[in-house]
Amino acid sequence: MNDSFGDFNATQTATAGAASNQKGEGIVPLVIKQIVDAPEGNIELFGMQYAMACVVAIVRNIETSSTKITYTLEDHSGRMDAHYWLEEGDALKAPEVMLNNYVKVYGTTRSQGGQKTLMVFKLLPVLDPNEVCTHLLEALNARYRAEDYQNKGGSSGVAPSGTGSISDFTASQSSAIVSGLDPKQQAVFQAIKSNVSEEGISRKELKAKFSHISDSELTNIVDFMISEGHIYSSIDADHFICTM
Template sequence: MNSPGQGTPQVKRERRTQNVVPVTIKMINDIQGENLVIGETEVSMVVIVGLIRSVDVSSTKTTYVLEDSTGEIEGVQWETSDSEFDQDRNSSLMEMTYCKVIGSLRTQREKKHIMIFNIVPVIDLNRITTHLLEVLHTSAKIQEIQKKKMNGAGPANPNFNNSFSQQVTQPFQGNVGNMSTDNSHGLSGNQKLIYQIIKLNTDESGIHKQAIYDSTSAKVNRQTVDKVLDDLTSEGLIFTSIDDFHFKTADTF
């Protein structure tokens, strides 16, 4: 029998890369293979802005046919909540209205579609043009960052303010013991606490992991925080934004 600390070494679970990138529908439809890759960066989740051409509602899911100026694709949202908020919001997502979608790419029978994590109506039509500019800007930034890494110019400091944004993430200033934010994902305990800390942060870049450590230091140790972050990421509730140290919730968009 192996004594404690001896025997088969534990394999550290490799953290799945998570990011969210604004794209056009054509970029998705032109994918050769399973995954969308920009430069050398594999895209985990996408954001699109488009027109709802049709809506098909069933007891378990809602299927949207989405269209932008570059193409058409289906988006599927599985029913996970019957809250009045979700019902009211979804009632405004009708045919011939614009929406913003965040989701992950799926392929079924050689046909690509989006598994929708969040979909919201677009009221200001200027958002359509803004999204196209974001697509161009993000693609250019990814290429720029990769060139810097290839040239050895990319800093390894986790506090580095990535060139995706000029904003510096500020630590969460709230009282973690008195949070009352609604929880619609069935979370509890440390998962609920850390999810709400991330959700309440309003910085465009997301909240830095160090700020999460600081906000929970009186209640949760760092090892537990790391595990919760991995679990929430695996469940698709949060994702890393500008680098592997900044986090946002998936319903931010």
């Protein structure tokens, strides 16, 4: 096993090429060096594509303009900028962040001027120092699970595992009823939530449970709940786990 933390060179070129054409899903905990060293425009581990990254880092600088706030983030592995875009009238809604304090950032990556930046989706202050250690352990676990999955012959493209950190987006939602879901979506959500296996419920099992729902409609329901952060894919694109 390659013990170089955040080293993506172990991914074979053919695997990475196949993965680049697929849409990533889920959120993966990373350190800054992993994002900076990742292939252009991608968030990936060993060829596995993810939709969003989670980083825990110290805020070293804050620059505010009329359209965005730029945070300079630093962890033990490096530095990078993160942009929080403001809409008109949103200046007062900006995250309450203090210099030289830890934050947890969720976002997507983009290259600007030859440098990787993080487009912030959500930014939260870290109030418990244990979160810093927990994040590093989650990042290590995600890295080695992705490598192990690839070594065992897993297909590349979609994230093999998610992270419990996604629950930060849904903490205000009820554990029984999720607002914004229609009856069919709610039923599928409950079926996914009630599954206790480590790999989650499979698409095949969902089709068997909801034979009255067409394949296309079931796919739309699953895609919608992934986009809303209610569920995420686990070992492949056809297994799902609830984030709550």
